[in-house]
Amino acid sequence: MINVSKLKKGVVIDHIEANKGYKIFNQLKLDESEDVVVLMRNVPSQKMGKKDLIKIENDINVDLTVLGLIDPNVTVNVVENGERVNKIKLSLPEKVMGIMECKNPRCISKHENVGEIGFTLVDAGEKLYRCEYCDARTSL
Ligand code: CTP
Ligand code: ZN
Numbered sequence: 001m002i003n004v005s006k007l008k009k010g011v012v013i014d015h016i017e018a019n020k021g022y023k024i025f026n027q028l029k030l031d032e033s034e035d036v037v038v039l040m041r042n043v044p045s046q047k048m049g050k051k052d053l054i055k056i057e058n059d060i061n062v063d064l065t066v067l068g069l070i071d072p073n074v075t076v077n078v079v080e081n082g083e084r085v086n087k088i089k090l091s092l093p094e095k096v097m098g099i100m101e102c103k104n105p106r107c108i109s110k111h112e113n114v115g116e117i118g119f120t121l122v123d124a125g126e127k128l129y130r131c132e133y134c135d136a137r138t139s140l
Contacts, residue, residue: 004038004055011062012077012084013054018042020071021052027066030056068093069100069140094121100129104136 098116
């Protein structure tokens with residue numbers, strides 16, 4: 001097993017569904033980060049069989065909205081002085097700004113530059129969101 005050392009200070013995004021780690025890596029724009037970042041794939045896990053995991057040394061502003069949308073089951077561990085000081089459990093966000101696009105071809109947001117579009121969760125099971133401009137339902 002490849003050994004990646006514990007963090008002194010940073011964020012560990014754990015319990016990522018196997019194969020979703022790279023997508024999260026990109027969504028968080030970690031390719032542009034100056035910090036030390038490790039993406040581990042297919043890590044053996046008791047609970048999940050296999051999981052992905054991302055370690056980021058140093059503080060970043062992890063956009064929890066993005067994480068909750070891509071994979072609401074991930075755990076965000078905040079590490080300081082080599083100890084986990086906070087464990088954040090995510091959920092599907094009620095409101096999403098600027099990440100999703102409306103799937104309705106007649107929506108005004110498709111024809112005019114309206115800036116960031118707000119979406120409101122209407123069905124958590126189906127991951128359905130309602131567009132603030134046209135009320136159409138969009139799933140991720
Ligand atoms: N971790 C780390 N550096 C630290 C502390 C923890 O990189 N200083 C990592 C661990 O390697 C692990 C994750 O953070 O991948 C969570 O670690 P831990 O707090 O030990 O919790 P676990 O019991 O492993 O996980 P959980 O409680 O979430 O099931
Ligand atoms: Zn719309």
